[in-house]
Amino acid sequence: MRNRIVTITWIATLAAIPALPALIHAQMPSQQSPAAKSNVSAPADPHDLSGMWEFFANIPGQGIYATPSKDHPPMTPWAKAKYDEAKPGYGPKAQGGGNDPILKCNPTGIPRILFFPQPFEVFQTPERVFMFFERDHAWRQIWTDGRSHPKDLEPTWMGDSIGKWEGDIFVVDTVGFNDKSWLDFYGDPHSEDMHLIERYKRVDRNTMSLQLIVEDPKAYTSTWVGDTKSYKLLTGKKAYMEELFCIPEEEDAFTNRIRMPAVGQSPK
């Protein structure tokens, strides 16, 4: 009997682990305003993604997949060489210092900018869906007027995006990337041949989900299907975005004052 109770206690404990973030939020009822409570239950148009959305870093996953080593398709020799050169600050290869391109204020690019803890605002017009990112003060446009991708695209950081609704899922199809950005925080590369699919769904008034699918035969030998990301709507006074440009002088100052001392190196 005693052993059974012990076993049941352990099982109950382990079973509760996936619910931990929700439990932690549930422990903060005092911070919940009446307005926020009413918003949760109010209906939302599933075909309206408008709003300021934030990907919270305490929901793991700053890459296509939350766990960088999981469901990672095999790399081609071309991609492996690029991956070996990468010195990221996060993930399986994490190290202090490093050569993350964003440390030099290179644009973060799509899809990586979607994994930052800074919000982005979705704005819809009849012909386009815009995303305005706090990070880098960047923006992208997704054409929804039925057009196809232009031929002979010049490679760009954000690529060329077209979108359409499939039921309640807004499907964004993007090609025309350059190969200068990392796919994620972990140093995974992508090529100019990347074909990215983003599947957005407004789960409820305050929640939007996203699944990413990467097809890049020059870099990966099979399709990389991501897990489901979750974004939360910022409302009231929280619906605020600052002017967050990447400023080389500020990055250098931060590197000299914090990044290098943190890894025991002298400032430049």
Place this chain on the structure above:
Amino acid sequence: MKKYLLNFLIAGAAFLMIGIPIWAHHGNASYDNDNPITIKGAVTEFAWTNPHAQIYLDVKDDKGGVVHWSVETYSPGKLVRAGWAKDSVKAGDQVSITLIPAKSGAPVGFLHKLVLPDGKVLGLQELEN
């Protein structure tokens, strides 16, 4: 019954410890995510800049010396959404900061929580719900 209680406590402790990695994504590879510490001292500078705001403070050690700590936190925009302002912290303020320290042993850390002289707590929680 005693053994049951002990096992229950161990299970409870394990449950709480599993919560720690939730903080892990606030720092990067330079920081010891699993061992947060709390320091107390006098602020010398509050740098309200990107990519991360910074707080510098002098902390007295056991031997009467002073250690100058450098503490990074989120970008100003995220801090505003979490209830901070540009003038939340001022030079001279005696503050208590819970942070994850640099693995290198250098007096550098990533802020989790700051307690002001009047007891007000500033954290990184942005969501109200």
